[in-house]
Amino acid sequence: MGDNKLLALDNIDLSINKGDFVSIMGSSGSGKSTLMNIIGCLDVPSSGEYHFRDNNVSNLNSNKLAELRNKDIGFVFQNFNLLPRLNAQENVVLPLLYSGKNLKERNQLAIEALESVGLKDRVHHRPNQLSGGQQQRVSIARAIAGSPKLILADEPTGALDSKTGLEIMKILNDLNSKGITIVLVTHEDDIAKYGSRIIKMKDGKILEDKKNVNN
Amino acid sequence: MSITDLIYLSQKSLRSNILRSILTSLGIIIGVSSVITMISIGSGARIEVEQQIERFGSNNLIVRSQSSSNRGVSMGANSVNTLTLKDMEALKEELPAIKAIAPRVSLSTQIVANGNNWLATVTGTTNDYFDLGNWKFENGRSFEEEELNSGSRVAIIGKTVQKNLFDTDSPIDEVIRINKVPFTVIGLLDAKGGTAWADLDDTVIVPLKTAKQRLVAKKFPGDQIRSMTINVRSSDLLFKTEKDVDTVMRKLHKISANGNPDFVIRNYAQFLNARQESSRVMSILLATVAGISLIVGGIGIMNIMLVTVTERTKEIGVCMSVGAKKRDILLQFLIESLMISLIGGLIGIALGLGVIFGVSEYFKWKMSLDYMSIVLSFVFSSSIGIIFGFYPARKAANLNPIDALRYE
Secondary structure, eight states: OTSSSSSSSSSSSOOOTTTEEEEEOOTTSHHHHHHHHHHHHSOOOOOSSOTTTTTTTTGHHHHHHHHHHHHHHEEETTTTTOOOOHHHHHHHHHHHEEEEEEHHHHHHHHHHHHHHTTOGTTTTGGGGSSSHHHHHHHHHHHHTOOSSSSEEEESSTTTSHHHHHHHHHHHHHHHHHHHHHHEEEOOHHHTTTTSSSEEETTEEEEEEEOOOTTT | OHHHHHHHHHHHHHHHHHHHHHHHHHHHHHHHHHHHHHHHHHHHHHHHHHHHHHOOOEEEEEEOOOOOOOTOOOOOOOHHOOOOOOOOOHHHHOOEEEEEEEEEEEEEEEEEETTTTEEEEEEEOTHHHHHHTOOOOEEEEEOOOOHHHHHHHHHEEOHHHHHOOOOSSOTTTEEETTTTEEEEEEEEEOOOOOOSOOOSSSSSEHHHHHHHISTTTTTTTEESEEEEEEEEGGGGGGHHHHHHHHHHHHHTTTTTSSSSSSSSEEEEHHHHHHHHHHHHHHHHHHEEEEEEEHHHHHHHHHHHHHHHHHHTHHHHHHHTTTTHHHHHHHHHHHHHHHHHHHHHHHHHHHHHHHHHHHHHTTTTOOOOOOHHHHHHHHHHHHHHHHHHHHHHHHHHTTTTHHHHHOOO
8 A cells, every 4th residue: 555565575585396396384464375376377468577487477377377287287175165066076177168179078087086985985075065175175186177287276185174174285285296286285284295395485575485394 | 968858957957846837938938829819810800801702702792682771670571672674774874884783682481302491591693692792613504694684494503402402413494493483493503602601502583573473572673682782893893883872872762961871881892890899909919919928938948047147157167168069058058948938839739729729619619720920930939948047047157167167
């Protein structure tokens, strides 16, 4: 407000490599959500550049951004963000619908994805018939159904008890070991330590960026 | 994203709010059913008028005797027949716009043939009657000059009479007895069908002279006749001729311009015009109702779609995060409002058909279901859906994914 421009992100210089598992930490207002939105191609920076794979994302229009999100990026949200009217399978099919895969192929992929998160027998359940942990697994299945290169997890355990949270982290860990890059946003040290690299942010700046030796 | 996927997603969300979807389409339902009813009233009236012209002939005036003192009340056979063949000749002479006049005497009487009895209207007239009344012959022929002049006992019968008296389809040369007088059948008329008030085919036609001599000598003494049908050369002259006939007749009957005439002139075109006019007024009324309710219905759809977009903001954000383009979101909401309006259209068509059926059964109005009106209703309702659904859909498509995801 006023004459002072508030910079959500200030002078960030960050590169994340293929196959990394990066945890971004910071209190609210630290800019981690904004960073996450830019990494996830939901937003473009007002100045500066962001390159994702071979694309200079800063120059892309909304259609191109949507295409990138659809093909290369999977989102896992704190509140799962499943569509309440659709059952587990239909929720997982959603991104495949937008990528124009045919009916047979996308049902196949959705069931495979649900199987890989251990929900083979919950395919036709609606979100309100599933527990929090199951819902989060559906949303992971949705994120991986289109075989993305990058998964962005925004406080994926925030709405879950610690035991279920650990199960979710295990799934993310497995996905990382299969070569999928993972960027995790959290404010819990226990969760952040799953990352091989931990970035701490404050006031829109990177405070600390170090390898997690314990991992 | 294919159209079937879009329809699938849309019906999912419509079904989760089925009552709301139907209530929303109420305006469309009323609008579309009005459109259908309006069109079929209009085309029904048009067809009816065409049929009437087909039946009674066009450009005809009918002049009928009327008791000058007691309108419409029969004062006995002698008092009521004020028209004469002299009137007819005079009219022909004075008014060049008249192409032909068919005189008519009539009585309702028992016809016997083949051991069967049948009550029918017997008309005595000339050959002009067939041309003017658009009568066609199914079988046989009209009168010959000699038969007309000599008062031969020959008759031409209508379809209803033939069916009730004879087993055969060709009653030519058979003998029928009218008031115990034997007549030879020389012709059978094509069926015209009934009107609301009379069966036109329930008729026997004999030469005027024969009728006057043998059947209605007492009822129509001298050269009295019951009525005459005047055929005018062109429809433009119809109303002017009607006035002229009135003037000439008043002069002949020595009745002042504002005196009570002893005849009545019926202009069939006038009746048809009135019929057409009343259905036109009805159509305008319905068109207004249709127009207003379609617009109100459209606004209803827009309203509910705006609510839906707001309710589903977060969902839209999720769809965008998994890769929905603006176009996908736009189409998704557009299809949804299109489906609401099409459902409304379908229900409206069903309702309209019900109304058409009910009205034509109950009021005996001629209604004609025009298939174009169903096509038109679909076009109407889908355009309403698209036009009024566009703004909400665009609003949804233009949401910023981050704001939408954060919306609670």
